[in-house]
Amino acid sequence: MKKLAAAVLAGALAASMAVPAAAEGTIKVAASATPHAEILEQAKPILEEQGWELDVTVFNDYVQPNLVVESGDFDANYFQHVPYLESFNEEQGTHLVDAGDIHYEPFGIYPGTKSSLDELEEGDVIAVPNDTTNEARALLLLQDNGVLTLKEGAGLTATVNDIEENPKGVKIQELEAAQVSRVKDEVAFVVLNGNYALEAGFSVAKDSIAYESSDSEAAKTYVNIIAVKEGNEENEGIKALVDVLKSDEIKTFIKDNYDGAVIPFEESEDAEAAEETTEAATEAAEETTEAATEAAE
Numbered sequence: 001m002k003k004l005a006a007a008v009l010a011g012a013l014a015a016s017m018a019v020p021a022a023a024e025g026t027i028k029v030a031a032s033a034t035p036h037a038e039i040l041e042q043a044k045p046i047l048e049e050q051g052w053e054l055d056v057t058v059f060n061d062y063v064q065p066n067l068v069v070e071s072g073d074f075d076a077n078y079f080q081h082v083p084y085l086e087s088f089n090e091e092q093g094t095h096l097v098d099a100g101d102i103h104y105e106p107f108g109i110y111p112g113t114k115s116s117l118d119e120l121e122e123g124d125v126i127a128v129p130n131d132t133t134n135e136a137r138a139l140l141l142l143q144d145n146g147v148l149t150l151k152e153g154a155g156l157t158a159t160v161n162d163i164e165e166n167p168k169g170v171k172i173q174e175l176e177a178a179q180v181s182r183v184k185d186e187v188a189f190v191v192l193n194g195n196y197a198l199e200a201g202f203s204v205a206k207d208s209i210a211y212e213s214s215d216s217e218a219a220k221t222y223v224n225i226i227a228v229k230e231g232n233e234e235n236e237g238i239k240a241l242v243d244v245l246k247s248d249e250i251k252t253f254i255k256d257n258y259d260g261a262v263i264p265f266e267e268s269e270d271a272e273a274a275e276e277t278t279e280a281a282t283e284a285a286e287e288t289t290e291a292a293t294e295a296a297e
Contacts, residue, residue: 105194
């Protein structure tokens with residue numbers, strides 16, 4: 001009996017040593033293929049060490065990833081920026097929120113049948129995404145590079161109807177974001193989201209004619225996020241996922257693999273200072289309230 005008990009105990013100890021971490025659960029994430037799903041694959045082993053299983057499903061559009069999170073079929077998605085999320089919520093009646101800012105993808109103008117904006121002629125076509133926020137972003141980039149001028153105040157809701165001046169007489173072709181790169185051999189230029197530029201084989205650093213700078217306001221406005229249904233921001237699995245995606249290991253992977261097409265998002269010193277100021281103001285207000293209450297008593 002003693003030998004049997006010893007054997008059972010030894011087996012139990014061996015089994016416990018073989019388990020790297022207590023099983024926390026599964027995190028289901030909907031993602032675009034490039035770079036989002038690729039980045040998530042790098043996060044898998046890190047999360048596994050913490051006891052989390054990361055289950056990633058790739059989607060090829062910008063609608064279903066939000067709907068499956070809203071329905072509760074998935075815990076989170078990773079493919080979009082905040083302006084798109086807010087526009088989607090407004091149009092679809094969904095309740096999605098930002099759970100973590102992960103990376104930024106510079107929007108770029110890429111060659112089609114022509115290689116320089118100086119070659120543009122009347123009637124030339126430039127293809128852009130047709131969803132609300134990304135079309136505006138494309139038009140603003142074209143404006144910054146002298147192709148057209150938008151009406152004053154058009155901003156992040158600009159559409160082709162807001163083009164005030166078009167001195168080169170170009171035509172803007174609006175396409176679903178995933179389709180833009182596919183017409184590059186048929187139009188003069190394409191204006192692409194970072195992930196679709198990668199999928200098309202473009203390098204921001206080597207191939208783009210112009211792109212948003214990494215220190216621009218766009219980097220803050222269009223940071224790609226982990227999105228969840230409102231109320232799930234503080235779930236342990238979501239917090240673990242965001243922490244890993246913000247880790248030095250993932251930042252290094254991004255910097256080493258995407259040739260400037262994907263840039264880890266860093267909180268600015270100004271933003272951190274503002275947050276500290278807000279926290280200090282909140283604490284001061286609480287102390288004032290407590291003092292007033294004590295005085296009243």
